[in-house]
Amino acid sequence: MSGMYFFLGLVSFACTCTALVQARRLYWAAPLYFFAAWLSGELAMIHLLWQVALTAALAFFGVLDDRLAQAGLGLFALSWMGLVYLHIQAMDTQRILRRALRRGLGIDYRCTLSSERQRVLEDGVRASSWMKPFSMYRDGVRVHSHISYADGGKRNLLDIYHPQEPREGGFPVLLQVHGGGWMIGEKEQQAKPLMYHLAQRGWLCVAINYRLSPLAAFPAHIIDVKKSIAWIRENISQYGGNPDFIAITGGSAGGHLSSLAALTPNHADFQPGFEDADTAVQAAVPFYGVYDLLDRYEIRPEMSMEKMLSDRVMQCTREQNPELWESSSPLAHVHEDSPPMFVIHGTHDTLVWVEEARTFVSALQKVAKEPVVYGELPGAQHAFEVFHSVRTDHTVNAVTDFLEWTHARWLAGRA
The missing domain is CATH 3.40.50.1820 (Alpha/Beta hydrolase fold, catalytic domain)
Structure with missing residues (x-):
């Protein structure tokens, strides 16, 4: 379970980064990058809510006592800061x-x-x-x-x-x-x-x-x-x-x-x-x-x-x-x-x-x-x-x- 949590934290952090970074010369990867950035940027608060809910549930069951899960929590924390920024940025529209x-x-x-x-x-x-x-x-x-x-x-x-x-x-x-x-x-x-x-x-x-x-x-x-x-x-x-x-x-x-x-x-x-x-x-x-x-x-x-x-x-x-x-x-x-x-x-x-x-x-x-x-x-x-x-x-x-x-x-x- 801790390994899955770490993996989700890594994916979440990567997807949040795609929404934050203006990337250009991506060639064949452009559609994949767009898709990740699009869903992360426009649904920032929804992603934040499910990620926090998942973390709270795993903490309740003691999964976060594992070092790998704690590393995943660090990645999620970085993602959450980015998602909050993206939400505030969207509110400025x-x-x-x-x-x-x-x-x-x-x-x-x-x-x-x-x-x-x-x-x-x-x-x-x-x-x-x-x-x-x-x-x-x-x-x-x-x-x-x-x-x-x-x-x-x-x-x-x-x-x-x-x-x-x-x-x-x-x-x-x-x-x-x-x-x-x-x-x-x-x-x-x-x-x-x-x-x-x-x-x-x-x-x-x-x-x-x-x-x-x-x-x-x-x-x-x-x-x-x-x-x-x-x-x-x-x-x-x-x-x-x-x-x-x-x-x-x-x-x-x-x-x-x-x-x-x-x-x-x-x-x-x-x-x-x-x-x-x-x-x-x-x-x-x-x-x-x-x-x-x-x-x-x-x-x-x-x-x-x-x-x-x-x-x-x-x-x-x-x-x-x-x-x-x-x-x-x-x-x-x-x-x-x-x-x-x-x-x-x-x-x-x-x-x-x-x-x-x-x-x-x-x-x-x-x-x-x-x-x-x-x-x-x-x-x-x-x-x-x-x-x-x-x-x-x-x-x-x-x-x-x-x-x-x-x-x-x-x-x-x-x-």
């Missing part, structure tokens, strides 16, 4: 994102909202939420599943989340695009904390599947995203949504696709056969996205995605089709008329480095007329907001602030 919103939208941005909409905003997070990280359901939310938006079978289905009670003027719409390296992923797997939160507060959220590589080559992915926007414009009023206000979000590959869709409204090459459809969106919130497939600034030269993209996603090299590679990069489409955008990225992202987000935001802020908000989260890993955590729930609150602000400003412009 509210301050960081609120400061980013004030810098991008103005100190008193909440004052532009009606008193009714100000009441739906939240500042704190509930332990009852982050202590049950995989409990997604929320009262008052209806879900319509597996609705077809195009002719791609299962890969062209969407789900709709919306309140049970109607909203005057219709629900503003948020379109969620899942990630997964353009090759895996399902609409049911990501952004549920955000979608349920918004649906409880008078928003309609649409989560889509889209065609995946290697069965489909780019630009099939963005074409499907555009098809879903066109479908929303045409059909969402049947579910109580307002087709005139659509925001878009997504993480990783979904961050790439959502930002690309936001920056290429009515782009004919991405709308074959439905060129006349209006695919403009009114706001975008990309999470930890890939913004430059060409990596023109050599941000990740030793961890390049080029071979994977060439072989499976683009299914051509950049030399064979430079125009396609260029047009597939959101960075290439930065322009002054881009919609309001809230870009979110973690400093410790192992899979998509934070410098990519910084470069993209810098380019946007130089030319965009509309606000560009950038939230850089210390210690956050890739995919941090997939399930409930302290960091996730604070981020969901901040995204709600941003979307409510953009919707209120859009309504004011219409008036």
Whole structure:
């Protein structure tokens, strides 16, 4: 028993270290490192609780009298200090994102909202939420599943989340695009904390599947995203949504696709056969996205995605089709008329480095007329907001602030 306790202490200490250390050039080990850091960092307090409970139980039975178990206790103690630090770091997310919103939208941005909409905003997070990280359901939310938006079978289905009670003027719409390296992923797997939160507060959220590589080559992915926007414009009023206000979000590959869709409204090459459809969106919130497939600034030269993209996603090299590679990069489409955008990225992202987000935001802020908000989260890993955590729930609150602000400003412009 003492040997098992020592082993668990060693594993716990190692996993906590992965969440604390910003590691980069990991090559084949990057997915393993990410997985350990992701679960350790976002579930820090839960890990701390079970480890302390285990230690107390073994102490009661006298197991800690053994020297090997005492060495394990030392490793656990080091892990606990790291886990407490990670929890405190996650609690700081509210301050960081609120400061980013004030810098991008103005100190008193909440004052532009009606008193009714100000009441739906939240500042704190509930332990009852982050202590049950995989409990997604929320009262008052209806879900319509597996609705077809195009002719791609299962890969062209969407789900709709919306309140049970109607909203005057219709629900503003948020379109969620899942990630997964353009090759895996399902609409049911990501952004549920955000979608349920918004649906409880008078928003309609649409989560889509889209065609995946290697069965489909780019630009099939963005074409499907555009098809879903066109479908929303045409059909969402049947579910109580307002087709005139659509925001878009997504993480990783979904961050790439959502930002690309936001920056290429009515782009004919991405709308074959439905060129006349209006695919403009009114706001975008990309999470930890890939913004430059060409990596023109050599941000990740030793961890390049080029071979994977060439072989499976683009299914051509950049030399064979430079125009396609260029047009597939959101960075290439930065322009002054881009919609309001809230870009979110973690400093410790192992899979998509934070410098990519910084470069993209810098380019946007130089030319965009509309606000560009950038939230850089210390210690956050890739995919941090997939399930409930302290960091996730604070981020969901901040995204709600941003979307409510953009919707209120859009309504004011219409008036």
